Amino acid sequence: MEGVLNQLPIGLSIGAVLLLIALGLTFTFGQMGVINMAHGEFIMAGAYTAFLLQSVGFLVALPAAFVVAGLMGLVLERTLIRRFYGRPLDTLLLTWGVSLMLQQLARDLFGAPNVQVVSPAWLRGGLGILPYNRLFIMALAVLSVLAIWAYMHRTGQGRRMRAVMQNRRLAATSGIDTGRVDQRTFFIGSGLAGVAGVALTLIGPVGPTLGTYYIVDAFLVVVAGGLGQLRGAVLAAIGLGLLNSYAEFWSDASLAKVIVFVAIIGFLQIRPQGLFFVRSRALT
Amino acid sequence: MTAVEAPVEAPPVVRREPRRWQGPAAFAAVALLALVVAPLLLEPFRLGLLAKYLCYAIVALGIGLAWGQGGMLTLGQGVFFGLGGYAMGMYLKLHDAGGDLPDFMVWSGVEKLPALWTPFGNPVFALAMAVAVPVVVALLLGALVFRQRVRGAYFAILTQALAAALVILLVGQQGLTGGTNGLTNFFDFFGQDLAADETQRGLYLTVAVVLGVLYLGARQLVRSRFGRLLLAVRDGEDRVRFLGYNPATVKTLTFAVSAGMAGIAGALFVPVVGIISPALLGVVPSLELVVGVAVGGRFALAGAILGAVVMGYARTYFSEELPAAWLYLQGALFVLVMTLAPRGIAGLAAGLVRRRREAGT
Numbered sequence: 001m002e003g004v005l006n007q008l009p010i011g012l013s014i015g016a017v018l019l020l021i022a023l024g025l026t027f028t029f030g031q032m033g034v035i036n037m038a039h040g041e042f043i044m045a046g047a048y049t050a051f052l053l054q055s056v057g058f059l060v061a062l063p064a065a066f067v068v069a070g071l072m073g074l075v076l077e078r079t080l081i082r083r084f085y086g087r088p089l090d091t092l093l094l095t096w097g098v099s100l101m102l103q104q105l106a107r108d109l110f111g112a113p114n115v116q117v118v119s120p121a122w123l124r125g126g127l128g129i130l131p132y133n134r135l136f137i138m139a140l141a142v143l144s145v146l147a148i149w150a151y152m153h154r155t156g157q158g159r160r161m162r163a164v165m166q167n168r169r170l171a172a173t174s175g176i177d178t179g180r181v182d183q184r185t186f187f188i189g190s191g192l193a194g195v196a197g198v199a200l201t202l203i204g205p206v207g208p209t210l211g212t213y214y215i216v217d218a219f220l221v222v223v224a225g226g227l228g229q230l231r232g233a234v235l236a237a238i239g240l241g242l243l244n245s246y247a248e249f250w251s252d253a254s255l256a257k258v259i260v261f262v263a264i265i266g267f268l269q270i271r272p273q274g275l276f277f278v279r280s281r282a283l284t
Numbered sequence: 285m286t287a288v289e290a291p292v293e294a295p296p297v298v299r300r301e302p303r304r305w306q307g308p309a310a311f312a313a314v315a316l317l318a319l320v321v322a323p324l325l326l327e328p329f330r331l332g333l334l335a336k337y338l339c340y341a342i343v344a345l346g347i348g349l350a351w352g353q354g355g356m357l358t359l360g361q362g363v364f365f366g367l368g369g370y371a372m373g374m375y376l377k378l379h380d381a382g383g384d385l386p387d388f389m390v391w392s393g394v395e396k397l398p399a400l401w402t403p404f405g406n407p408v409f410a411l412a413m414a415v416a417v418p419v420v421v422a423l424l425l426g427a428l429v430f431r432q433r434v435r436g437a438y439f440a441i442l443t444q445a446l447a448a449a450l451v452i453l454l455v456g457q458q459g460l461t462g463g464t465n466g467l468t469n470f471f472d473f474f475g476q477d478l479a480a481d482e483t484q485r486g487l488y489l490t491v492a493v494v495l496g497v498l499y500l501g502a503r504q505l506v507r508s509r510f511g512r513l514l515l516a517v518r519d520g521e522d523r524v525r526f527l528g529y530n531p532a533t534v535k536t537l538t539f540a541v542s543a544g545m546a547g548i549a550g551a552l553f554v555p556v557v558g559i560i561s562p563a564l565l566g567v568v569p570s571l572e573l574v575v576g577v578a579v580g581g582r583f584a585l586a587g588a589i590l591g592a593v594v595m596g597y598a599r600t601y602f603s604e605e606l607p608a609a610w611l612y613l614q615g616a617l618f619v620l621v622m623t624l625a626p627r628g629i630a631g632l633a634a635g636l637v638r639r640r641r642e643a644g645t
Contacts, residue, residue, distance in 0.1 A: 035437050083623065087292060088437045089357045090622055093578055096571055097618025104611035216448045216567065219441040254456015257449035264445070265428055272432035 005129055007245045013134035013203065015241020016141035020196035021214055022221035022233050023148060024073075024189025030228020031165040031185050034081055035092040039218070040211025041102035042069040042190045046197025047206040048110060051117050058120040058198075062140075065194035073190020077183060085182075099211070106208040114205035123202060133202040140199055144192060145234060151188075152230065161185055165228050217244070220264055226274030235275055292626040294519065294583050295634065311500075318492045328481045335488040335556045337596030338495050340573060341589040342549035345495070346542030347577045348588030349502055353511065354538045355518030356435070359570050360443030363450050364418035364543040366565030368550030370454075371417060373467035373560045374401055375410030380471050387469065394459040401460075407474070414551035415544050422543030426536030433532075435521070444567055451566040466561025473555050484556070491552050495589070498545055502585050505541070514538055575614075579621050581630025590629060 021043060028034045046065035053061040076098060084091045123133045152158035163171040164181045172178045200210065221240055225232030243263060247256035322334060343361050350356045377386040378401065385397060404410045425446070429439060454461045461467070476483040505511050516524045517531045524531050554560050563569075573592065580591020598617075602610040625632055 029437070033437075035440070080619065080623065089440060090292060090626060092357070092359075092437065092440060093571075093575060094619055094622040096575075097615040097622070099615075100611050100618075101615035104608075104615070108608075212567070216441075216445050220445055223438050223441055252456060254453050257445075257452045261442075261445055261449045265425070265442070268432055268434055269428060272434050 002129075003249065007249045008242075009130050009134045009138075011242035011245030012238065013137045013241070014244055015238040016138045017196050017199055018214065018218055018221050018241055019141050019234060019237035020144055020192050020199065021218040022225070022237055023144070023230075024192045025218055026222045026225060026228055026233050027161075027165070027185050027189050029088075029222055031161065031168075032081075032085055032182055033088045033091075034084070035088050035095070035219075036073075036076075036081070037092055037096040037215065038076060038099040038102060039095075039190070039193050040215035041099050041106075042072055042193035043197040043200065043211040043214060044102070044106060044206070044208065045069050045072055046194030047117070047201050047210055048106065048197075049194065050198040050201045051110070051115055051206055054117050058123075061198050062195055065198045066191035067194075069194025069197065070187040070191030073186045073193075074183060076190075077186040081186075082179075082182075103208045103212075110208070112208065114207035116205050117201035119202050137199045137202060140195065144195065145230070148188075148192075149230060157181075157184060217260075220260070222274075224264055224267055224274055226276040229274070229276040232274055232276040294515075295627070295631075311496075315496055318496075319489060323485055323488065328484055331488050332484055332556065333596070333600060334593075335484070335491050336553065337593045338488075338491045339549045339553040339556060340576070340596055341592040342491075342495050342498060342552070343546045343573050344577050344580070344588040344592035345498055345502055345585060346545035346549075347574055348582060348585045349505070349545075350539055350542040351574070351577065352582035352584070352588065353506055353518065354514050354535060356535060356539060357437075357440040357574070358443045358539065358542065359440050359567070359574060360447040361542070361546045361573055362565035362567075362570035363443075363447050364422065364546035365550040365553070366450065366454070366560065366562075367417045367421065368414040368547030369554050369560035369565070370461070370467065370550075371404065371410050371414035371547075372551040372554040373470070374404040375407055376470040376473065376554065377467055378405040379407075380469075386467075388462045388465065388467070389459060392459040392463070398460055411551065415547045418543040418547035418550075419540045422540040423536060426539040427532070430532040430535045430539075435535075444570070447565070447567045447570050451562040454562040462561070464562060466559055466564070467554070468559040468561070470555065470558055478555060478558065487552070487556050491556060494548065494552065498548070499585060499589065502541075502545075506585065510534070510537075575618055575621075577628075578626075579617065579628050581628030581633075583627060584630035584634075587628050587630030594629070 021039065024042075025036065025039055028036055028039075046069045049065040049068045050058070050061040053064055076095070080094060080098070081091060084094060119133060123136055126132050127135070150158075152162055160171070160176045160181050161184065163174070163176060164178050168178055171181075196214075197206075197210070200206070200214075217240060221233060221236045224240065225234075225236030240260065243260055244256060247259040251259060318338075323331060326334065343365050346364075347358060347361055350358050377388075381387070385394065389397075404413070425442075429435075429442060434442070454466070455464050457463070470478055472478065473483060473487075476486070478484075506514070513524070513529060513534050517529075517534050521531045524534075550560065550565075553564075572595065576591040576595035577588040578591070579595060580589065581587025599610070599614075602613055606613075621628060627634075
């Protein structure tokens with residue numbers, strides 16, 4: 001029984017990390033039809049930012065990683081992805097090329113072996129079965145979701161973002177500068193991946209291929225949650241995190257991913273468009 | 285999806301004036317090069333490399349069919365390649381062990397041959413499974429996914445997740461699959477010494493012939509009624525449905541054919557290269573194969589083959605000469621091809637021919 005309970009914070013914190021990663025993916029995918037494989041490398045960039053700033057302080061690393069990863073995303077959007085709107089499958093291959101280059105760059109800058117970021121002293125220990133570091137990650141995800149929700153529903157920028165996501169042409173006709181909205185969405189989404197990277201330094205080492213471990217699962221969150229859906233992403237991420245950790249616990253670790261895959265395929269039989277979606281009569 | 289859909293335009297399907305001699309002549313020339321000239325000129329090591337690339341070219345042919353003709357971007361062809369490869373590897377392992385346990389099982393403390401392995405001692409069964417297992421997996425996945433109208437990027441992501449899952453499964457089941465090392469150390473191939481140049485040459489010729497036959501088959505498929513339906517599904521799935529066809533069936537069958545090709549390629553790859561391991565079939569190798577197809581030209585079956593061979597040579601050359609730069613180069617190549625020439629080498633060549641013809645008339 002104790003083992004079952006111990007899995008809970010692990011599953012929830014993995015879910016929290018997946019959520020931070022998937023938020024950016026679901027918005028760039030939902031709003032722009034872009035599948036960004038380089039998103040994983042923004043996670044890595046955030047993690048290395050934390051590594052470089054560990055003498056300065058952990059809390060400084062969070063906003064710094066947000067900005068670093070966000071700027072990387074912005075540059076990628078402006079230079080390359082902008083030319084590929086409406087060609088999701090091509091963006092996938094394009095950004096994978098970018099991701100390869102960024103991984104090699106990380107290898108050249110920081111070396112191929114993993115590095116360890118020392119967790120701040122106040123995050124060691126825990127409350128019973130709840131280690132502080134995992135609690136912190138969950139809190140980070142909750143705060144991020146609240147911030148994103150407030151941004152989307154309480155600011156003018158967020159309103160424009162939702163408008164573009166629902167109907168790009170109509171939004172453009174109504175005078176919204178869709179290009180600018182795209183840039184902002186990309187910046188915020190990539191920035192959140194950077195924050196996820198900082199969070200990951202609390203539970204494991206940092207290496208050039210850090211992002212590749214999480215990107216596939218994060219995409220599954222997008223598929224299961226529904227495109228551009230905040231609620232869907234939250235539920236799917238928690239579900240997938242828990243499913244992952246309990247599948248590992250009850251079967252063996254190597255079967256867990258297969259179980260998760262079968263579960264997703266099964267889920268898509270019931271809800272092929274994910275948990276939530278915008279009803280439309282358009283032919284897709 | 286609300287983003288404006290503007291996919292890369294496929295070349296228009298036109299019934300050209302048939303120029304009967306050019307296609308077959310080109311095919312014959314390539315066949316002559318591959319079957320006679322290459323074995324004479326290339327030293328055994330280089331011939332082995334070419335055989336390996338041709339195995340990848342078989343997978344690429346399947347990707348060209350599924351993605352270029354059918355619009356299904358599959359990022360999990362490594363899965364089918366691997367299933368075929370492991371089926372063949374299991375037979376070779378059992379054959380070499382000659383009634384004993386395969387070596388890696390002894391090392392991981394397995395005492396009795398697992399039931400899953402037993403039938404693979406029969407070569408006919410193993411070969412049949414090398415094709416049947418990938419086909420059945422693809423049929424199942426395709427039926428479940430396409431019937432629910434899950435497509436495009438969703439399908440791509442799912443196939444990628446399948447590749448990731450399979451790798452973790454193979455690595456984890458050490459006693460059953462050889463773990464990270466995979467299956468390797470094969471000696472005897474149907475009574476021939478695998479290390480001998482003669483055997484390798486024979487294998488090369490086999491791979492080349494299989495590729496040629498599959499290419500002709502795929503071409504026939506594309507030109508058939510079914511092929512036209514497939515193109516129609518790619519370009520307007522809903523319209524095809526309204527016309528009374530079931531796009532899910534067309535896509536599932538095509539996906540299964542491409543999976544079967546990957547399975548055959550895997551089964552040939554194992555004796556040629558002498559190993560099958562999780563590192564050869566995960567997310568990254570699967571993506572690399574797709575990129576090869578994109579570089580060669582996704583809309584032309586011959587382009588897919590060309591792309592696989594070109595990428596294979598580029599990889600070998602650059603990882604020998606400039607190992608550190610290879611990943612940058614590979615990444616940059618993708619970006620350039622996707623940005624400047626989304627139809628790949630075949631598209632560029634077709635453009636040149638068209639321009640010349642227009643200038644001539």
